[in-house]
Amino acid sequence: MSIGAAVPMIDARERVTAAIRYVQDLALPGMLHAAVVRSPVAHARVVSVDAGAAREVPGVVAVVAGDDLRAHPDLAPAPTYGPQIKDQPVVALDRVRYVGDIVALVAAETPRAAEEAAALVDVIYDELPAVFDPLSALAPGAPPIHDLRPEEEQDREGTALYFDIRPQFGTNCCNLFRLRHGDVPQRLTQADVVVEETFRTPAIQHVPMEPHVALAAWEGDRLTVHTGTQTPFNVRDMLAALFGLPPEGVRILTHTLGGSYGAKVFPRIEPQAALLARVTGRPVRLALRRDEVFLTLTRHATVITIKLGLKRDGRIVAKEVHASWDTGAYADCGPNVAQKGGFGVVGPYNIPSVAVDSACVYTNLPPAGAFRGYAVTQAAWASESMMDIAADRLGIDPLEFRRRNLLREGDTFATGETLHDVRFESCLDHAAAAIDWDGGAARDFGDGRVRAKGLALVMKGMTSPSRSEARVGVGRDGRVVLASSTVEMGQGARTVLAQLAAQELDVAYDDIRIVDPDTARTPFDNRTTSSRSTFMMGNAVTRAAVGLRQQLIALAAERLEAAPADLEVIGGAVRVAGVPESAVSFGELVRGAHRQEMTETAEFRNEGGLDPDTGQGIASSHWHQGAGAVEVEVDTFTGKVTVLHAHGAVNAGKVVNRHTAALQNVGNLVFGLGSALFEEIVYDGGQATNANLSDYLIPSFMDLPAALTHDLLEKPGADMHGVGEIALPPIPAAIGNAVARAIGTRVRELPLTPERVLRAMATTTRGGNGPGEDDG
Amino acid sequence: MERSVAFRLNGEPTELTVATDATLLEVLRDACGLTSVRSTCGIGICGACTVLVDGAPLSACLLLAPLVDGATVETVEGLSGDEGALDPIQQAFVERMGFQCSYCTPGMILGTKALLTENPDPTPAEVAAYLAGNLCRCGSYPQITEAVLLAAARLREAGRAAADPSL
Numbered sequence: 001m002s003i004g005a006a007v008p009m010i011d012a013r014e015r016v017t018a019a020i021r022y023v024q025d026l027a028l029p030g031m032l033h034a035a036v037v038r039s040p041v042a043h044a045r046v047v048s049v050d051a052g053a054a055r056e057v058p059g060v061v062a063v064v065a066g067d068d069l070r071a072h073p074d075l076a077p078a079p080t081y082g083p084q085i086k087d088q089p090v091v092a093l094d095r096v097r098y099v100g101d102i103v104a105l106v107a108a109e110t111p112r113a114a115e116e117a118a119a120l121v122d123v124i125y126d127e128l129p130a131v132f133d134p135l136s137a138l139a140p141g142a143p144p145i146h147d148l149r150p151e152e153e154q155d156r157e158g159t160a161l162y163f164d165i166r167p168q169f170g171t172n173c174c175n176l177f178r179l180r181h182g183d184v185p186q187r188l189t190q191a192d193v194v195v196e197e198t199f200r201t202p203a204i205q206h207v208p209m210e211p212h213v214a215l216a217a218w219e220g221d222r223l224t225v226h227t228g229t230q231t232p233f234n235v236r237d238m239l240a241a242l243f244g245l246p247p248e249g250v251r252i253l254t255h256t257l258g259g260s261y262g263a264k265v266f267p268r269i270e271p272q273a274a275l276l277a278r279v280t281g282r283p284v285r286l287a288l289r290r291d292e293v294f295l296t297l298t299r300h301a302t303v304i305t306i307k308l309g310l311k312r313d314g315r316i317v318a319k320e321v322h323a324s325w326d327t328g329a330y331a332d333c334g335p336n337v338a339q340k341g342g343f344g345v346v347g348p349y350n351i352p353s354v355a356v357d358s359a360c361v362y363t364n365l366p367p368a369g370a371f372r373g374y375a376v377t378q379a380a381w382a383s384e385s386m387m388d389i390a391a392d393r394l395g396i397d398p399l400e401f402r403r404r405n406l407l408r409e410g411d412t413f414a415t416g417e418t419l420h421d422v423r424f425e426s427c428l429d430h431a432a433a434a435i436d437w438d439g440g441a442a443r444d445f446g447d448g449r450v451r452a453k454g455l456a457l458v459m460k461g462m463t464s465p466s467r468s469e470a471r472v473g474v475g476r477d478g479r480v481v482l483a484s485s486t487v488e489m490g491q492g493a494r495t496v497l498a499q500l501a502a503q504e505l506d507v508a509y510d511d512i513r514i515v516d517p518d519t520a521r522t523p524f525d526n527r528t529t530s531s532r533s534t535f536m537m538g539n540a541v542t543r544a545a546v547g548l549r550q551q552l553i554a555l556a557a558e559r560l561e562a563a564p565a566d567l568e569v570i571g572g573a574v575r576v577a578g579v580p581e582s583a584v585s586f587g588e589l590v591r592g593a594h595r596q597e598m599t600e601t602a603e604f605r606n607e608g609g610l611d612p613d614t615g616q617g618i619a620s621s622h623w624h625q626g627a628g629a630v631e632v633e634v635d636t637f638t639g640k641v642t643v644l645h646a647h648g649a650v651n652a653g654k655v656v657n658r659h660t661a662a663l664q665n666v667g668n669l670v671f672g673l674g675s676a677l678f679e680e681i682v683y684d685g686g687q688a689t690n691a692n693l694s695d696y697l698i699p700s701f702m703d704l705p706a707a708l709t710h711d712l713l714e715k716p717g718a719d720m721h722g723v724g725e726i727a728l729p730p731i732p733a734a735i736g737n738a739v740a741r742a743i744g745t746r747v748r749e750l751p752l753t754p755e756r757v758l759r760a761m762a763t764t765t766r767g768g769n770g771p772g773e774d775d776g
Numbered sequence: 777m778e779r780s781v782a783f784r785l786n787g788e789p790t791e792l793t794v795a796t797d798a799t800l801l802e803v804l805r806d807a808c809g810l811t812s813v814r815s816t817c818g819i820g821i822c823g824a825c826t827v828l829v830d831g832a833p834l835s836a837c838l839l840l841a842p843l844v845d846g847a848t849v850e851t852v853e854g855l856s857g858d859e860g861a862l863d864p865i866q867q868a869f870v871e872r873m874g875f876q877c878s879y880c881t882p883g884m885i886l887g888t889k890a891l892l893t894e895n896p897d898p899t900p901a902e903v904a905a906y907l908a909g910n911l912c913r914c915g916s917y918p919q920i921t922e923a924v925l926l927a928a929a930r931l932r933e934a935g936r937a938a939a940d941p942s943l
Contacts, residue, residue, distance in 0.1 A: 008870050015878035016866040016885065018812030018852045025811040209816045209824055209879035209913050258814070258879030259913050290817050490877025490914050659873040663916055667876060670915025693817040693911070701904035701917050708918055 002499045002509050006658035010495040010510050011256070011488075022258050023228040024213050028283035031215065032061055034276050035114035036292065037104035037121045039096035042132070042364040042686030043143065044125035046092050049104055053120040059113035062280045063121060065104040066093040076275055077244035083234060083266045084165055085174055087146050088330040088367070090242065090271040096125070097145055097329035098364050099686045100295030107276040107284050132686055134324035134361035135303055137172040145172050145329060145362040164612040165335040172362040174327065175335030177342040179615025181414040182353030184309075187318035191309030193393055198305040199382035200749040201732075202680040203298040203326070206371060207698050210258020211293050216273040217283035223274055224251045228258070230265045230370075230487050231527040236519045238267050239274055251520040257489035261671070262370035263297055264489075265529055266333060294691035298681060299371035300337055301326040304345065304382035309353075314396045314404040321345050321356040323379070325368070332369035334360040339610065340461060341375030343619045346414045347383045348424040348459040349405040354414040356615065364686050370529060372671060376460045376729040381750055384456035384733035388440075388740065397439045398737070399432050402457055416616045423625050423651040423713060428457050430649035430711045431627035431730075440741045448637045451644070454738030456730035457627045461620030462722065463530040464608025469523035470540040472501050472548050473599030478572055478587025480507050481597070483515035485525035486537045491724055492660030493533050497541045499656055504545035505586075507572045523601055531624055531722030534656060536604050538720055543602035551598055555589045624722060626650040628672065628730030630705075632738040636761065639754030641739055643673060645707035648727030653718035665710035665727045672731025674699045678751050781845045786854025794841040801825045801836035804851065812852040812882035816911075823910030826883035827851050833890040852882040855889075864934070865889055865927040874923035876914035883910050888924050896932050900925065 014020035051063035069079050069091065079093065080086045092103045104121050108114035129143040136142060148167045165175040188194060214227035223243065229235050232252040240250045257264060273286040288296060302325055309318030323341060327334030342358030371377075391401035407413060409422045435453050442452040471483040482501050488494045494514045502509035515522055525537060549569055556574035557564045560582055568577045575583035590598055608618035631645045646669050655661045678697050682689045690696045710727060732750055739757065740746040745764035747756045777796040784790065785808065794803050804810045804827065813836050816824035820835035827836045828850040855863040862870070865888050875881045884907065891898060891906040898906070903924045904917075912920065 006873075008873060012870040012873070013862070015875055015881055016852075016862065016869045017856055017860075018810075018882050020878065021811070022879070024814070207913050209814070209822070209877065209911070211816070257877060259877040261913070290819075490875075490879075492876070660876075663873060663876050663914070663919065666918055667915035670917065692819060693821040694819055698911060698913055699915065699917075700908050700911055701921075702908045704904070704917055 001503050003503050004655055004658065007509065008659065009492050010498050010514065021255050022210055023215070023226055023255055024210050024258065024287065026215055026226055028215050028217055028285070031283035031285050032107040032109060032276070032280055033111040033114045034273060034284050034286035035106045035118035036102055036272065037106065037118045037123070038295065039099060039101040039103050041096065041125050041127055042099050043128040043130035044096050045128065046094055046096060046103060047124040047126050050122040051104065053122065054106060054117035057108070057113055057117040057120065059109035060106060060117045061109065062107045062276065063104055063117065064091060064275060064279050066091055069093065075278055076242055078242055081238045081242050081267055081271055082331055083238070083333050084335045085148070085331040090275050098366050099688070100366055101329060102272065105272055105276050107280050130364035130686055132363055132365055132683060134301070134326040134363060137361050137363045138324065138359065142172055145364060148174060166612050173359045174331045174362055175338050175360040177339040177358040177615065178613050179342055179346070179354060179356040179414060181416070184318045184320050184353040184355040187353040188309040191317055192312045193310040194307060195310070195390055195393055196305065196307040197386060197389060198303065198748065199385055201302045201378045201381055202750060203301045203365065203368060204675060204679040205294050205298055205681060205696065206261040206263035208257070208259030208261060208263050211288045211290060212264065212269050212296060213285070213287040214270045214273040215283060215285045216270065216277040218277050218281070221245060222249050225270050225274060226253045227270050228264050229254055230260050230489065230529055232485055232487065232517045232519050233524060234527055235267050235270050239270060242271055243274065251518065253516065253518045254487055255516050257487060260489045261372040262374070265370035265527070268296055290693060291691040294681060294688050295366045297332070298328065298366050298368045300334065300368040300378065302378040304378065306382055306386045308386060308390050310390055310394060312394065314394055314401050316349060316351045316390070316405050318353045319346065319351050323356065323358040325358070325360045326363050326365065327360050328363055328365040328367040330367040331360065332367045334368060337375045341379045343415055343615060344376040344460060345379035345383050348407045348457055348625065350407050350411050351405065351414065365683060366688070373725050373729045374460070374530065376458055377675060377732060380456055380458045380729045380733045381736065384458070384730065385736050385746065385748070388737045389746070399428070399437055399455060402428060414615070415610060415619045417618050419623065421718065424457060424459070426713055427625050427627040427649045427651060428455070430713060431455060431629035431647055434647035434649065434709055434711070435629040435631050435645055437629065442742050448635055449633055450636055450742040451631060451633045452738045452741035453629065453631045454734045454736065454741060455627065455629050456733035456737060458726070458729045460624040460726055460729065462532050462622045462624060463526060464606050464618060464621045466526040466532065466536060467603060467605045468525045468536040468540040469601060469603040470537060470544045471523050471599055471601040472541065472544040473597045474548065474586045474590055475597045476587055476590050478585050478590070479511065479513055480505055481513045481515060482541065483522045484537055484541065485517040485519070485522045486533045487517055487528040489528065491664060492657060493528065495660060496534055496656045497537060500538050500541045501545040504542060504549050506569050531724035531726065534720050534722045535622060536606065538656070539604040540602050543604065544600045547600035547602055548598065551600060552586060552589055555593055556584050559584060559592060624726040626726035626730060628727065628734040630731070630734045630738050632735060632742060634739060634742040634757065636743065639758035641677060641735070641752050641757060643705040643735060646673065646705045646731060647709045648730070649711040649713060650723050650726045651721050652712035652714055652723050653721035654714055655712050656720060661712050661723050662710065664723045665712065666708060668725065668727035669708055669710065669731060670699050670704070672728045673703060676732035676735040676750065676752055678753065680751050779842055781842050783844045783846065784848045786850060796842055798841045799837055800827065800839040800841045800844055803841040804836060810851050810853050814879055814882065816879070823883040823887060824880050826886045826910065828886050828890060831890065831893065833887050850886065852885055855885070864930045868923040868927035868930065872919050872923035872926055874916055874920040876916050880910060880912045884912070884920055888927060891924070892928050892931055896935070897928060898924070
């Protein structure tokens with residue numbers, strides 16, 4: 001069978017012939033096209049919106065602004081939404097909070113008419129003070145961006161919320177996650193060496209090749225939305241709340257996504273498309289331009305300060321962390337990002353005392369949310385840089401320093417949970433071996449070029465608790481049908497899930513028909529995030545397929561007058577073991593039972609949850625584990641960093657499809673290179689100045705290292721492990737560690753641009769090897 | 777303002793009336809229904825809307841539709857042979873899994889076709905340089921390179937076989 005093999009994606013043919021359908025390719029009969037009027041100012045009261053001229057444009061059907069929602073509350077009875085805090089209005093009600101915030105919506109017969117009209121909407125703003133970085137936003141006297149009040153602090157509806165959040169009322173902190181383990185002050189007094197450093201990362205963008213698109217249509221009080229989303233059920237529930245409908249009143253359908261990487265998690269443009277469709281009574285298509293994609297969601301910019309208490313023998317005895325996550329103008333899932341980063345920043349080490357304060361902070365920038373690596377890339381940039389700094393202070397090889405502090409099988413993590421299936425050491429050793437780790441010595445060629453190597457190691461949780469359901473069936477034609485709400489987005493989910501069903505039913509995986517996510521027809525799944533689908537949905541599919549096999553065997557047992565234990569399932573048929581002529585095909589069994597189809601639905605759950613004030617509990621039922629190792633060359637004349645070799649070593653447990661698993665690792669390494677070396681949204685007064693693919697670079701063929709290698713670490717009998725994200729987070733930190741060894745000083749802020757590298761070197765030349773300045 | 781434009785699209789003579797400021801991307805997607813031509817950056821950087829115009833890979837998002845009057849335009853829809861047989865380049869992309877989300881794939885395949893017409897035996901570095909204007913955010917670049925090299929080898933082999941009937 002195909003499990004563990006390198007087999008092509010089930011839809012490979014459709015992908016190379018372009019027969020495959022993305023939401024971008026859909027049209028609904030009679031549909032209108034939408035355009036968005038966006039705020040040019042970072043923070044303001046909306047004084048007035050004059051749509052008179054816009055409505056005169058031929059083809060314009062409707063212009064909707066906050067006044068319309070106030071005048072007709074039935075349009076959207078609860079006009080704000082958000083997965084953890086309902087703070088984002090479907091269209092600005094009285095304030096705009098970032099450059100790009102939605103102040104009005106236009107629907108017209110053509111995209112051109114909609115765009116033309118949007119440009120004619122005349123908005124008068126009364127500007128308010130604005131703030132663009134999380135530390136300023138937390139300072140006393142900072143302009144309040146939302147006025148969160150205790151009575152609205154928690155939203156217990158829907159499935160997104162599984163942990164309590166702690167807004168700091170009267171400040172811009174929308175969640176303060178605390179983790180407390182052991183006695184940090186006491187341990188610090190016992191430390192031989194204490195080191196403290198601050199690290200920064202910028203906002204970056206996912207840049208899915210397919211921009212966001214949604215098509216919404218109403219039939220009476222029922223809403224249907226076709227949208228490119230990783231989260232069909234979350235979008236369903238949040239739209240239902242927004243429009244005052246029961247969850248079943250909203251139907252969300254999706255197809256394969258042209259990339260997402262977190263960009264299409266939770267409602268992005270679906271509320272706006274649905275509102276316009278409700279106002280106009282016609283289907284509406286809303287498709288974003290590339291510049292608008294940059295304004296729709298980013299990865300959290302961060303400032304993270306870490307203090308480590310060390311013993312001379314190389315043991316870490318205390319870790320104290322203050323982290324700020326810039327969630328922009330709306331919280332989105334930022335509160336959860338601060339939590340995940342709050343324990344992720346501890347790292348895969350056994351540390352007797354840990355104290356983390358992890359704050360999710362509003363600023364007047366575009367909202368930040370889910371992004372491949374989900375908080376761990378930023379956390380690892382700080383914590384894995386700090387591991388090298390600490391090793392150097394103690395004069396210990398950074399590989400050996402990590403080994404002395406590693407979490408091992410059965411150890412207790414800072415959250416109080418006991419870890420199993422622990423493979424950090426194996427990941428680290430494979431990564432180090434792949435680059436011929438040499439202790440981290442710099443090699444100076446004497447012509448301006450210096451080479452050095454670097455390592456990093458990370459742990460990442462998987463959404464806990466969560467639930468996945470799958471339905472596997474067989475019809476009268478004998479063909480196996482697999483229905484789940486796992487979203488295909490290029491990761492190969494359709495293929496891997498089909499392989500798992502095929503394994504139990506002994507059919508060819510590429511003969512299985514896949515039903516795309518449709519909240520009215522496919523069973524429930526939390527969402528396609530957190531590298532959870534292969535493990536969670538995979539197990540649900542396996543259970544459903546096993547159940548279906550048992551049903552088929554039971555039917556065949558009657559028909560063949562044989563004991564079920566004597567039957568076997570081979571090649572889409574059931575037969576008496578070893579007797580080919582007794583075979584009854586699946587189709588014959590279904591037809592013989594006078595059924596249209598036989599189906600089996602099964603679910604798989606995991607459990608967990610953390611106390612928001614102590615961080616104690618179960619952070620994750622299943623840990624993603626991975627290491628990165630690189631060799632870099634720095635041109636000390638220009639500051640340019642060239643990565644010569646990048647390697648990712650991840651725990652894969654049991655690989656289902658060697659092609660798609662390898663593509664995940666390689667893709668993560670390439671993503672990591674961009675994040676490390678050049679990706680950054682540059683804001684000026686809150687305005688994104690490089691919101692296009694000419695000024696915002698993503699890795700191309702020309703940016704690849706000469707060697708790009710990886711390990712998928714397996715173990716007999718191990719569980720399947722998702723590998724969708726885990727090779728990414730160690731890469732920027734590993735590159736940063738290698739660059740620090742090459743130039744003898746450290747850049748503490750991503751990305752590692754030539755300017756930053758040169759400035760760090762100049763600082764060293766002037767001031768010796770002291771604490772480097774954070775550069776800007 | 778509108779005008780008539782006549783061109784050969786995937787082998788078929790095609791005549792359309794288009795707005796003078798319509799891009800080839802808009803016309804191919806909206807009027808001709810060719811969804812392989814994909815809008816991503818809108819400014820000719822990413823290569824997702826690559827089409828072959830008289831054999832040259834061009835960004836359809838930057839090309840005004842009237843400018844293809846009299847030209848030959850090829851998209852991925854025109855590549856598969858009779859009865860849906862895959863082109864050798866498409867076949868190589870499947871075998872080497874040279875894609876993930878595959879939004880960039882039509883552009884990559886047409887870029888490869890142009891490359892292999894110019895240079896039937898490229899080195900990996902030449903592949904990278906030629907396709908540098910085709911972005912793949914999923915980062916499948918190593919697998920794409922392998923697919924291109926496999927397709928090149930097969931096309932050379934097929935060319936030799938065609939040139940020497942004794943083979």
